[in-house]
Amino acid sequence: QNLAFPMYLMQYSQFKAAGKLIMHEEARARGLLRGFDSVQDIHEATKQRCIIFISHEWIGQVEPDFDSQHFHCICSSIEALQEKIAQAHDVNNEGAGLEAPYNGSSQWWRRMQTQDPNISWATPETSMHTDILPRASKSSCHKASDKSDGNSKDADTWLWIGCTSVPQRMTTLRQLSTHSLFIYAGLSTYFLILTPPVKNLITGQSFNLETYLLQGLCRLECWARFSQSVDNAFVVLGSAKDFQFKKVHYEPSVFQNCMAIFTANFADEQEKKKLVDTTVALYWQMLQRRNSPDSQLQTAFAHIQASKDVYFPRSYFGDLIEIAEELAQCADDVAVQVTPPSECGGCKNRGAI
Numbered sequence: 001q002n003l004a005f006p007m008y009l010m011q012y013s014q015f016k017a018a019g020k021l022i023m024h025e026e027a028r029a030r031g032l033l034r035g036f037d038s039v040q041d042i043h044e045a046t047k048q049r050c051i052i053f054i055s056h057e058w059i060g061q062v063e064p065d066f067d068s069q070h071f072h073c074i075c076s077s078i079e080a081l082q083e084k085i086a087q088a089h090d091v092n093n094e095g096a097g098l099e100a101p102y103n104g105s106s107q108w109w110r111r112m113q114t115q116d117p118n119i120s121w122a123t124p125e126t127s128m129h130t131d132i133l134p135r136a137s138k139s140s141c142h143k144a145s146d147k148s149d150g151n152s153k154d155a156d157t158w159l160w161i162g163c164t165s166v167p168q169r170m171t172t173l174r175q176l177s178t179h180s181l182f183i184y185a186g187l188s189t190y191f192l193i194l195t196p197p198v199k200n201l202i203t204g205q206s207f208n209l210e211t212y213l214l215q216g217l218c219r220l221e222c223w224a225r226f227s228q229s230v231d232n233a234f235v236v237l238g239s240a241k242d243f244q245f246k247k248v249h250y251e252p253s254v255f256q257n258c259m260a261i262f263t264a265n266f267a268d269e270q271e272k273k274k275l276v277d278t279t280v281a282l283y284w285q286m287l288q289r290r291n292s293p294d295s296q297l298q299t300a301f302a303h304i305q306a307s308k309d310v311y312f313p314r315s316y317f318g319d320l321i322e323i324a325e326e327l328a329q330c331a332d333d334v335a336v337q338v339t340p341p342s343e344c345g346g347c348k349n350r351g352a353i
Helices: 012-018 024-029 039-048 066-088 107-112 147-155 171-179 181-187 216-226 252-257 276-288 295-306 320-337
Strands: 007-011 033-036 050-056 102-104 157-161 190-194 233-238 243-247
Touching (some): 007 181, 024 033, 039 050, 050 216, 066 243, 171 276, 181 276, 216 252, 216 276, 252 295, 276 295, 276 320
Parallel strands (some): 190 233
Antiparallel strands (some): 007 033, 102 243, 233 243
16 A cells, blocks of 8 residues: 555644634645655554544535634543543543543533633643553653653544645645545544534524535545544544534444445545545455444445445446456455466456456
């Protein structure tokens, strides 16, 4: 697996200090992005840092986040994630933790209601503690005791979010980034689907989980994650003040809808043609794991097999899906009997391979 475009991440401390979602070009000009050029680089990064993939629907016409409603919910969600992981690690709290739905407000929201508005969000009083996140090194797993140490905790948490991590002005670069989505999402430590019920007061349009699941790019991001793993993937519902935070297993609508990319909404229908290669790559990932004991993956795979024409319209895909399936079968045969792919029965007859 190789990246078609670097994975650009933003430190959580800098994200909070920005006070809103910002576009890729602005973040790059301000030196707020860190690029990882290879899969190995990302693997190494997850050993030292927590990477959180944020998937959300744009709620503005030309900006991703009207009135910073999603920004506030992201901050609350990250702290709710912290609280849930703390519960999971608490030996005196058996049965709770990551598997159970979370209801309530985060420490971040409660602090924001009482703190001086002039205090920076990157101070120790408002920083998140990544020492309770898994896959972090011992050097980043000690309690914050002073200002610099508190800030280092935020610096060990990195965010991927579309408007900031993906180039917005150059279509070619945006497309290259889309081709690597399954790697970005699959290798992230956590995957958060952010769907609080919010309203754009200018357009009067409301947004929630239902509208999120209608969007093609939102479905694509979900499938990019689920083609790799459903572990550590969560849905955020409700407002920043009072919200639900639960594993995707508790929201079956996400699995039922996320793979039907070509029946989803796109601002430009021509975008669907550009996603054919990416979709085939995602399906290939599922084919490689089709014998996995993961029940969610098996359910998703069964959905696809039952309605292939819906998921892969022949007007877009031609016989690409059949070719992918035959190649996957060849790979299985090679693994079992070391048969050269060129001699595999079904594949050698296809000139397109």
